[in-house]
Amino acid sequence: MDKLLFSSIESLERTLIIGLMAYLVLVIQLRISGKRTLSKMNSFDFIVTIALGSTLATVLLSKDVPLLDGIAAFALLIFLQYVITWGSVRSKKLSSLVKATPTLLLYQGTFLWDAMKTERITREEILAAIRSKGIGTVEEVGAVILETEGSISVIRELADGKESSVLQDVEKPAR
Structure with a gap:
């Protein structure tokens, strides 16, 4: 003892x-x-x-x-x-x-539910990330990405009609 x-x-x-x-x-x-x-x-x-x-x-x-x-x-x-x-x-x-691929979770104001489910990210977590950037509505958001290390990036707007260069390495769900 x-x-x-x-x-x-x-x-x-x-x-x-x-x-x-x-x-x-x-x-x-x-x-x-x-x-x-x-x-x-x-x-x-x-x-x-x-x-x-x-x-x-x-x-x-x-x-x-x-x-x-x-x-x-x-x-x-x-x-x-x-x-x-x-x-x-x-x-x-x-x-x-070694590294995961970034995943698109929201695109042009639309939640990508299958990607969110796969990555186990809730709507509330995405909304919190959007609010933290001072954005007032989901419709103002061009894209939300789950990065390789688990952080969430929010892009306010994307160029109309063309693929954004910042999304070139991001996993996009089939449309």
């Missing part, structure tokens, strides 16, 4: 020292890896973030994992994230495997 709250001063010291060192190394590695590592998350970025957190927790709390092993794991995860993002910028095929 005593070990439930406190096992030893050495264990506590190890946790504090290893925790501080691992945290500092992780911050330094993330700064070196660039802004893309910490950008808005798509599913791949989310997985890397969870893996980094899990690795940090394991290094902090497991006496069986030396600090250097944890640092190597941080470096490997950040390197893999860098390689994947570097490759996805240069390859559409890799990019489509």
Whole structure:
């Protein structure tokens, strides 16, 4: 029962020292890896973030994992994230495997219910996004897009009669 709250001063010291060192190394590695590592998350970025957190927790709390092993794991995860993002910028095929496609949810004032259902987005969420842009009516909206990282973009108006260039990579429902 005593070990439930406190096992030893050495264990506590190890946790504090290893925790501080691992945290500092992780911050330094993330700064070196660039802004893309910490950008808005798509599913791949989310997985890397969870893996980094899990690795940090394991290094902090497991006496069986030396600090250097944890640092190597941080470096490997950040390197893999860098390689994947570097490759996805240069390859559409890799990019489509790693990132989702933006989805059109509302077009020229009309809700696209099938797309909303597929993406699990409610009418109320779309209305909130429209209101946040200071737009008073749905009819004033050219398009609402669910972006790859989950944010909702609202475009006030689109050019009449021609396909808008900002919608070229957006998944559009069949008409």
